[in-house]
Structures are given as C-alpha cells and as structure tokens.
Amino acid sequence: MRDQAEKLREMALNLKQEIEAEISRDLRHSRVVVISSGKGGVGKSTLALNLSIKLCTRGMKVILMDADMGLANLDVMLGLVAKYNIYHMVQEKKTLADITISGPEGLKIIPGGSGISELANLKENELKRILVELRKLDGAYDYMIIDTGAGISKSVMAFLLAADDIIVITTPEPTAITDAYSTIKNVAKNAFKGNIFLVVNRVANDSEGILVAEKFKLVCQKFLSCEIKILGHIENEPLIGEGIRRQKAFVQIYPRSTASRNINAIIDRMIEVSGMNVPDLKAKSGGIRKFIEKMAGLIK
Numbered sequence: 001m002r003d004q005a006e007k008l009r010e011m012a013l014n015l016k017q018e019i020e021a022e023i024s025r026d027l028r029h030s031r032v033v034v035i036s037s038g039k040g041g042v043g044k045s046t047l048a049l050n051l052s053i054k055l056c057t058r059g060m061k062v063i064l065m066d067a068d069m070g071l072a073n074l075d076v077m078l079g080l081v082a083k084y085n086i087y088h089m090v091q092e093k094k095t096l097a098d099i100t101i102s103g104p105e106g107l108k109i110i111p112g113g114s115g116i117s118e119l120a121n122l123k124e125n126e127l128k129r130i131l132v133e134l135r136k137l138d139g140a141y142d143y144m145i146i147d148t149g150a151g152i153s154k155s156v157m158a159f160l161l162a163a164d165d166i167i168v169i170t171t172p173e174p175t176a177i178t179d180a181y182s183t184i185k186n187v188a189k190n191a192f193k194g195n196i197f198l199v200v201n202r203v204a205n206d207s208e209g210i211l212v213a214e215k216f217k218l219v220c221q222k223f224l225s226c227e228i229k230i231l232g233h234i235e236n237e238p239l240i241g242e243g244i245r246r247q248k249a250f251v252q253i254y255p256r257s258t259a260s261r262n263i264n265a266i267i268d269r270m271i272e273v274s275g276m277n278v279p280d281l282k283a284k285s286g287g288i289r290k291f292i293e294k295m296a297g298l299i300k
C-alpha cells in the first residue's frame with residue numbers, strides 16, 4: 001500500500017517537473033531585434049555591437065548576428081578571428097555551433113558570410129540550412145540582435161518584417177534621414193506589427209538628438225500614420241573611431257563617456273517599451289522560431 005502511494009507521489013512530482021520545464025521553456029523566448037538604417041555608414045554595426053555588449057553586462061544572454069552579407073565586419077571590429085562564417089554553414093555544412101565565436105562579456109557572435117550576396121538569392125536548400133540551424137537557438141538567449149547591411153534589399157526587408165523590434169538608426173544629416181524614412185515607409189506599408197524604434201547617432205548634443213527624433217516621429221505620424229518609438233541618441237564621439245582602431249568596443253574601454261551613457265539610456269528605454277523586464281510580457285516575444293517561420297515565408 002505504501003509502495004503504491006510512493007509511486008503516485010513520484011508520478012505527480014515528475015509531472016510537476018515536466019510542466020515547470022515546459023513553462024520555463026516558454027518563458028525563455030528570445031526577442032529578435034533587427035538594426036537597420038537605409039543609408040550606409042551611419043552606425044548600425046557600432047550600435048549593434050555596443051548595445052549587445054551592454055545587454056550582456058546587465059546579465060542578459062545575447063547572440064549577435066552579422067547579417068551584412070556583403071561587408072560583414074563585426075568580428076573584425078573586435079579583433080576576433082572567425083575561422084568560419086555563415087558562408088561555411090551554407091556551403092560546407094558547418095553547424096551554427098562550429099561558426100559561432102565568443103566575444104566580450106559572454107556575447108556570442110555569428111560571423112557574417114562575405115561571399116553570400118543575398119539571402120533571397122540562396123537556393124532553397126541553402127536557405128533551409130541557415131533557418132534549421134538558427135531554430136536550434138530559441139530559448140537559449142534573451143536577445144538575438146541582427147546587424148543588417150545598408151539599404152532595403154529583399155533580404156533586409158525579410159529580416160525587418162520578421163523581427164519583434166526594429167531599430168532604425170540615422171544621423172541628423174538630411175540624406176540619412178530621408179533614407180531612414182524610406183525604410184520605415186516600406187516597413188509600415190507591409191503592416192509590421194512589432195515596435196519600430198529610432199536612434200539618432202552622431203548628434204552634437206542632447207538638444208539636437210531630441211529635436212531630430214521628435215521631428216522625425218511627427219513626420220512618420222503625419223504621412224505614414226505610423227507610431228515610431230524614440231529610443232534615444234548617441235553623441236558624436238571621436239573615441240568611437242579610436243575604439244574601432246584598437247579593435248575594442250567603446251562601451252568597454254570608455255564606459256564613462258557620454259556615448260556609453262547614451263547607449264545605457266537606449267537600453268533602459270528598449271527594455272521598458274518591449275516589456276523584457278516583465279516575465280509575462282517577455283514570454284510574448286515571438287522568439288527565434290517565429291522569426292524563422294516568418295523569414296522563410298517572406299523570402300520565398
């Protein structure tokens with residue numbers, strides 16, 4: 001009799017553990033954030049890298065993907081030597097684990113595949129290979145940050161439309177602003193449901209950052225009926241160039257600079273708006289699986 005009761009208790013315990021594991025798996029959906037700009041050279045990779053490292057120092061698990069298929073360079077920015085990249089994953093059947101490299105603060109980086117022109121141009125089995133490997137990541141990371149190339153090619157659009165959050169970055173220059181506007185127009189036209197965030201880079205001071213962002217927000221409201229959310233701005237900081245020359249992220253070597261404080265403020269706002277600090281909302285991130293399914297549908 002006692003044996004039977006023991007068995008029942010054990011079964012109940014196993015069931016409880018299984019349910020708890022299932023729930024915590026659900027709660028660990030990764031948030032997929034895609035960084036894009038329109039115009040080239042406005043600071044996408046700088047933001048992607050420094051944002052990712054700062055998220056790591058706050059205890060988040062982050063994987064950063066270099067999706068600039070033409071001019072991949074995130075690994076070089078950190079002075080890391082990537083033996084393999086996405087190209088090898090596609091062409092030589094390397095796994096995601098084979099190509100992923102470790103950066104500072106526990107950051108993981110998927111090096112971009114120079115040599116792959118466009119995701120949209122990949123053969124179906126090649127694209128499938130990338131998507132199957134990426135699916136394995138869901139739940140292992142809080143954030144997957146994706147650094148795209150400039151412009152709005154078909155593959156950049158697919159990345160954007162499949163994301164949970166899009167960060168559009170611009171400088172105060174009119175050409176950069178016009179290109180950022182075109183990117184948002186394309187996203188809005190496709191009924192994107194996630195957050196569209198704005199970061200203004202290389203501003204002279206806080207006032208310029210706030211003014212440019214507020215004006216841009218109003219224009220998007222008026223002409224696109226699109227609600228963008230301002231994340232903040234980053235001051236023009238010559239030390240950023242110095243960091244790249246020394247192959248270090250500036251948030252690490254100059255943590256007290258205004259630009260580093262700007263990045264911190266951007267993260268505060270991003271976490272607050274997307275609800276990543278609230279477990280119930282965190283669970284509502286689409287996760288990498290959703291992202292992959294959407295991408296596959298958009299590209300083909």
Ligand SMILES: Nc1ncnc2c1ncn2[C@@H]1O[C@H](COP(=O)(O)OP(=O)(O)OP(=O)(O)O)[C@@H](O)[C@H]1O
Nearest residue numbers: 040041042043044045046150202235236237240241
């Ligand atoms: N806030 C800043 N202050 C000063 N220099 C900056 C700032 N942000 C970026 N830069 C510099 O601008 C240049 C371009 O930056 P970055 O490579 O991040 O741009 P990108 O948008 O990724 O370019 P691409 O379109 O070629 O991928 C780099 O030399 C970088 O050092």
Ligand SMILES: [Mg+2]
Nearest residue numbers: 044045046068
């Ligand atoms: Mg770049």
